[in-house]
Amino acid sequence: MTIxxxxxDLVVPGEILAEGLDYLPGYGAFREGDRILAKNVGIVSIRERNVGVTALSGRYMPKAGDKLIGEVLDVQMSTWFLDINSPYQASLSIGEASEEYVERGADLSRFFDVGDVLYAKIISVSKHKNIQLTMKDIMCKKLRGGKIVNITPSKVPRLIGKAGSMISMIKEKTGCNIVIGQNGRVWIKGENEDLATQAVLMVNDKSHLDGLTNMVTEFLNSNPGVKVAADAKVYEYVEGDAN
Amino acid sequence: MRKFTNMLKVMPIRADGRSKEELRELVIKAGVLKNAEGSAYVKMGNTVAVAGVYGPRELFPKFLQNPEKAHLKCRYNMAPFSTKDRKRPGQDRRSQEISKVVADALEAAIFTKEFPKVGIDIYIEILQGDAGTRCAGINAASVALADAGIPMRGLIAAVAAGKVDGDYVLDLTYNEEEKTKADIPVAYMPSMKKITLLQMDGDLSADDLKNVVNVAIKGCEKVYEAQVEALKNKYTAVL
Amino acid sequence: MMTISEGYVHELAEKGLRLDKRKFDEFRDVEIETNVIKSAEGSAQVKLGNTIVIAGIKMSVGEPFEDKPDEGVLMVGAELTPIADPDFEPGPPDIRSIEFARVVDRTVRESKMIDVKALKINEEAVWIVNVDLHVMNFDGNLIDAGNLAAVAALATAKMPKYENGKVNYDEKSGALPITAMPISVTTVKINGKLLIDPTKEEENAADARLTVSIKNDGNICSLQKGGTEGFTVEELDKMLLIAAEKQENLRAALK
Known part of the structure; x- marks a missing residue:
């Protein structure tokens, strides 16, 4: 009956969010008898009768329809295997990668090779976490050069902002090309990569503060095009492909 | 004379000045290691444990993969300098048994079915041992698991209790453990009101056992508060 | 996990850059804390950037080695505990931890940091000093961090009392007989460039590695070369110079 x-609110696993049967457990919450409890360390979110917790840490869990950034780990007869920043690898079959007719046994590495970074979409996730990807969707492509910044997956919506407002602003002020994967990987390429990285990490670290957009705008205005020292442990690089 | 008896009343009953049901000095910090996905430091008196969690991650060798749930692995390890007499490095039979019961105690809290096939690795390093090392290890591991973002039914708190000279006593030191009739480590999940680890060796009546377990559970509830606070401190700082 | 490619580290080195923006001859921040373990006779935790190593000293009394009847025993061991890195595996010590322990062992031993003759108690009994290195978080350059931890722990250790043929750990009898303080400086060669204090990514990308250990008097007490490539004599000269200069920074941190 009561919330x-x-x-x-910041909660930890096992904290009671609501009592009674009027509410339903959302993401990051579970029901035990007539109580709803938190599953994760995170921030309480109440949407009408749904009570959930937005996790502040943890690995990305794949969902059908998500667009993400993956790295090719292996190339086999008709399939690529990708690391998608989750405990599970994803597979991309040749039929989902190209419209071209490909001969049986052809060398698939001429499309994508080990180490290539792809922006792809999940078409299905089975009960046993077999994950199928496709490249046949708007914007899906191989990402060349640039660098990858990892953020907490649950903070991706904040980085995108309302109707893309946050990310458009960062792109505009830094002149960088930026692609955001739902799996918490952000690809950044351009003259001001370091500055854009700082802005992205700022969103990641301060995602729950009010006035975040203003804070990031001010930061970018006060550092126009300046190379900012960055913590090397936070982000990871994609090998520089000349293009 | 009267003055003297008054003094006796307020005189602490334990060598370190604690009352019977008082925990040792307790320090818990969440997020102390950079590489581990979740980590925690726990100090209970002179016992110090650090836990680190890796995963969920791909599990090898493949035959260990369970299509229904995550495979939880725990390694409890004592540093060679953690005891009075140097401990030979490596896993002896005691460490292996403790690793097993600690893994079971923690698994009770984890939604392992959300992660089929993968592994979750919990590493517990005992840096300083003065009794209660498995309890300190569980307290650290439980905070480390939550810090790693692993979905849980609740935090698990642990502390040992025993009977010394006719008294039920909480959170024994090594010297007290020597004198106890029984030393009983208890792990408890306050959110579900469940005991997830219970061991004993010694000689106790059933009534005594119940009383000792009750004392231990009350202690666990205090440890639990400190665990919640440690996690909130870390994540408030991040927000 | 996506890894920083070796190629990228090479490319940066070519341009005179490092991933963490350090200069080639710059150490990461060093933090040394002594007496961190109460159950040990001496201890130190060293943070070298994100690398964390704890050294703990345990002392006991035993028989001397037959070939050295007048000397105490000093031994260094190391554990790369799996808590420290996603790639460290539980199990018996692998070749990396054996090399790590042996290099620190040789440095401490050959510098004559501890006067082992003073560790003799009588004809049958000598002090046995065990230094155990426990890696808690790994981000490269274990040797320099481990050596610093071992030296700091030994220098601040308190010997237990030895009474009536028994060690009394509750009473202390004084410091170890310290005669020197050796400091290690490790340099790697990446794409022909020489970088000190390599991170994990830099170690993975390195073609060769050299650890130089130097005593207070400036003399060298141990060397260890690693990696599959060689050095020129000029490169060796340069590395000795860097080590001689940069050991001062670590020595200052030790105080």
């Missing part, structure tokens, strides 16, 4: 936490 015991407020929107945006």
């Amino acid at each position: 015991l936490k407020n929107e945006r």
Whole structure:
């Protein structure tokens, strides 16, 4: 009957969010008897009768329809295997990669090779976590050069912003090309990669503060095109492909 | 004379000045290691444990993969300098048994079915041992698991209790453990009100056992508060 | 996990850059904390950037080695515990931890940091000093961090009392007989460039590695070359110079 936490409260696993049967457990929450409890360290989110927790840490869990950034780990007869920043590898079959007719046994590495970075979409996730990808969707492509910044997957919506407002602003102010994967990987390429990286990490670290957009805007205005020292442990690089 | 008896009343009953049901000095910090996905430091008196969690991640060798749930592995390890007499490095039979019961105690809290086929690795390093090392290890591992973002039914808190000179006593030191009739480590999940680890060796009546377990559970609830606080401190700082 | 490619580290080195923006001859931040382990006779935790190593000293009394009847025993061991890195495996010590322990062991031993003759108690009994290195977080350059931890722990250790043929750990009898303080400086060669204090990514990308250990008097007490490529004599000269200069920074941190 009662909700015991407020929107945006910080909770840890096992904390009671609500009592009674009027509410339903959302993401990051579970029901035990007539109580709803938190599963993760995170921020309480209440959407009408749904009470959930937005996790503040943890690996990315793949969902059908997600667009993400993966790295090719292996090339086999008719399939590529990709690391998608989750505990599970994803596979991309030749039929989902190209419209071209490909001879049996052809060398697939001429399309994508080990180490290539792809922006792809998940078409299905089975109960046993077999994950199928496709490249046949708008924007799906191989990403060349640039670098990859990892952020907490649950903070991706904040980085995108309302109707893409946050990311458009960062792109505009830094002149960088930026692609965001739902799996928490962000690809950045351009003259001001370091500055754009700082802005992305700022969103990641301060995602729950009010006035975040203003804060990031101010930061970018006060550092126009300046190379900023960055913590090397936070981000990872894609090998420089000349293009 | 009267003054003297008053003094006796307020005199602490334990060598380190604690009352019977008082925990040792307790320090918990979440997120102390950079490489591990989740980590924690726990100090209970002179016992110090650090836990690190890796995963969920791909599990090898493949035959260990369970299509229904994650495979939880725990390695409890004592540093060679953690004891009075140097401990030979490596896993002896005691460490292996403790690793097993600690893994079971923690698995009770984890939604392992959300992660078929993968492995979750929990590493516990005992840096300083003064009794209660498995409890300190569980307290650290539980915070490390939550810090790693692994979905859980609740945190698990652990502390040992025993009976010394007719008294039920909480959180024994090594010297007290020597004198106890029984030393009983208890792990408890307050959110589900469940005991997830219980061991004993010694000689106790059933009534005594119940009383000791009750004392231990009350202690676990205090440890639990400190665990919640440690996690909230870390994540408030991040927000 | 996506890894930083070796190629990228090479490319940066070519341009005179490092992933963490350090200069080639710059150490990461060093933090040394001594007496961190109460159960040990001496201890130190060293943070070298994100690498964390704890050294703990345990002392006991035993028989001397037959070929050295007048000397105490000093031994260095190391554990690359799996808590420290996603790639460290539980199990018996692998070749990396054996090399790590042996290089630190040789440095401490050959510098004569501890006067082992003073560790003799009587004809049958000598002090046995065990230095155990415990890696808690790995980000490259274990040797320099481990050596620093071992030296700091030995220098601040308190010997237990030896009474009536028994060690009394609750009473202390004084410091170890310290005569020197050796410091290690490790340099790697990447794409022909020489970089000190390599991170994990830099070690993976390195073609060759050299550890130079230097005593207070400036003399060298141990060397260890690693990696599949060779050095020229000029490169060796340069590395000795870098080591001589940069060991001062670590020595200052030790105080």
